[in-house]
Ligand SMILES: [Zn+2]
Ligand SMILES: [Zn+2]
Ligand SMILES: [Zn+2]
């Protein structure tokens with residue numbers, strides 16, 4: 001059941017007002033990572049709460065307690081829980097979004113003031129949070145507004161969960177979601193989840209996302225001397241920690257991206273033809289990857305292999321070294337204690353629990369081969385499980401139908417190489433299907449300067465979100 | 478011919494006054510690397526010039542021009558040239574020292590104010606510059622004072638060359654030394670050089686030093702992406718510069734300290750038995766090396782091999798990486814451009830000119846084997862030749878006799894692993910033998926907090942410098 005035509009024309013007719021509301025939201029500098037702007041995040045929570053209430057949503061602000069940032073104890077901004085519709089004959093969808101944003105200063109290289117939404121002639125709406133994640137949240141408000149103005153009941157019951165700490169580790173959210181997912185909790189009766197907080201692959205083809213990679217991050221420290229030494233005095237007399245660490249880091253990954261820790265790559269079953277066909281079908285080419293990377297440096301000229309490398313295979317990246325000489329110039333130091341940082345992106349069935357022992361055992365045995373008198377210490381800094389959803393589930397099927405009806409296109413089915421940890425929290429706490437339904441394009445620059453959302457993505461995206469609700473209502477479980 | 482007994486007793490009798498003069502010198506904060514204290518370096522030059530004149534030395538201050546430091550154009554402090562004695566029947570010795578010091582602030586961890594000389598109960602004279610290099614310069618003043626007070630002629634003619642920029646690259650000095658070493662220059666007629674600006678190996682055995690290692694410093698840059706990438710998006714799709722750089726750096730030196738660049742270690746002829754006997758005789762053990770390094774990390778348990786590793790073999794140290802993630806914490810960045818820093822300490826017959834092409838060719842060929850699409854750039858940041866003198870020369874023989882007579886000990890014959898570039902400049906410009914005759918002990922902490930000179934090293938060291946002049950006068954060329 002497609003959305004009513006009146007809905008689609010309503011969204012078009014109100015476009016300017018919707019963009020003005022987006023400008024109002026962008027103007028609130030809700031940077032969660034900046035202690036001085038914590039009040040702005042709270043102000044943003046109240047602004048959004050007011051909008052939801054005015055649109056008929058019952059809401060409550062949830063106090064998430066306190067945390068310490070930059071050595072200061074701060075109140076966490078409240079989460080917003082909302083509910084509209086309570087018809088037991090209708091499905092109930094849980095919608096997540098975040099109203100905090102990344103830091104932004106004009107001096108970072110923005111062409112315009114980051115917290116003043118600028119409408120460019122090419123249709124780009126430029127401003128911090130336009131695409132991540134205020135635009136998508138406002139897309140839902142646009143849908144609600146049609147139903148309020150026209151006194152139409154929503155086709156499904158909706159629960160909302162909006163947070164203000166996503167860009168700073170979603171502090172306090174996991175506990176809230178776990179608590180409210182239990183019997184008798186706020187999320188009781190939720191049939192599926194929809195999160196609009198990622199991006200299309202390119203600037204032309206809509207996307208549904210059904211997977212995210214996990215992560216396990218290591219800090220490997222080699223130490224020996226009691227203090228930094230001078231190479232003039234100690235060169236070729238002592239075991240230098242840098243020599244050992246560099247040798248160790250050089251045994252983790254090869255030039256083709258293969259992970260050299262035995263058992264890690266092997267844990268992942270190869271893709272079958274059906275899965276490969278998904279990657280073959282994606283509207284994304286090797287030149288798209290290289291243009292996004294800014295260099296002709298792709299690991300392979302085989303499109304399917306390249307996209308599987310990003311989306312469904314694990315990867316190991318060497319990030320850097322703490323404690324070594326890292327400044328410009330020339331210093332002849334033998335650093336006393338150096339810590340290599342690397343991480344592995346995980347895919348099912350890998351988990352940090354399964355992978356970490358293999359990494360630790362391998363590092364220890366390779367270190368033993370070095371025959372050095374220095375000491376090795378291995379720490380896991382943080383980690384998270386990968387997530388993959390069933391993309392043939394009715395929740396995805398509804399989104400596919402909505403995409404076809406709004407965009408007249410088949411959506412690309414993607415997996416993301418990074419992680420959105422709350423996705424896994426919802427999937428595991430509720431035990432229902434989670435759909436990632438992005439609004440913005442791959443070039444929106446969510447965490448960069450000149451973040452933008454295209455006007456057409458905002459307006460057609462609002463139609464998509466509404467249409468998804470109607471398709472959800474119609475589809476059989 | 479030993480020094481007159483009156484000289485030795487004179488030095489003892491004046492010890493307190495000599496220490497007070499050292500306190501006066503330490504009180505002048507002549508930090509050459511601090512633009513704000515440039516005036517203090519100049520004040521120190523004038524103080525020293527006044528001392529020399531009062532002791533009968535003809536001096537001149539030499540303007541070395543200007544330089545830029547921290548973006549500010551500054552006048553270089555003047556060098557001091559001095560001359561006392563002009564008897565064609567006597568030998569002429571050139572004495573070098575520097576009156577500038579390393580930076581020091583109490584907050585760096587000093588127990589006392591760094592520019593107030595403190596006389597500790599254990600005899601240590603603690604203060605910045607006490608050992609490096611004001612103490613040794615004042616040792617020469619002590620010797621002059623005996624001859625002035627007793628109206629005794631010096632046994633040799635002396636030329637002095639004192640500079641105020643040694644701790645900041647000796648700006649302007651090379652040109653001065655080269656110019657004054659030419660026929661008709663200030664240093665005409667110099668028969669040998671003596672520099673007192675290094676240290677004993679330990680705290681008990683005097684040392685004569687006849688060699689210094691050279692250096693060649695490399696910056697190896699691997700780049701590919703147009704900007705830093707996120708491993709969630711690009712892990713296992715692109716050639717990561719860190720992967721390539723780590724592999725390259727891992728092929729430079731092995732865990733035993735062997736340099737893997739073909740031809741570099743091989744350039745150095747092995748030590749013969751006579752040379753090995755020098756290392757065997759040194760009053761320095763593996764536990765001394767390990768206690769100085771602060772860890773039981775020596776490369777070998779063979780004393781001769783260990784000391785030759787420091788003194789007469791080349792070494793390669795990996796110092797760090799510029800452009801990678803080097804902060805505390807966990808960041809999942811794929812750095813776009815990373816520069817590995819390493820250097821090779823050189824020994825004769827190695828020179829940067831001979832070694833650099835081998836390093837560059839090797840890096841290029843190993844990089845080619847990586848089969849990466851990233852780019853390699855190799856830069857030589859700076860370098861200097863090694864230096865070795867004939868330790869059987871009469872200049873060294875005079876110093877050996879002086880050591881025996883003052884310390885009742887045979888001096889250790891050492892080579893230093895680091896470099897004192899002016900040594901090479903004197904050796905090459907004048908074509909005469911250069912002797913390094915240290916006053917301080919290995920634990921003086923020249924560039925650290927709580928720099929000290931032991932009272933006995935200052936007093937007996939002054940006797941040693943005077944005795945050396947008498948032995949020089951007596952020895953046959
Ligand atoms: Zn987001
Ligand atoms: Zn974000
Ligand atoms: Zn010095």
Ligand SMILES: [Zn+2]
Pocket residue numbers: 579609644923924
């Ligand atoms: Zn120094």
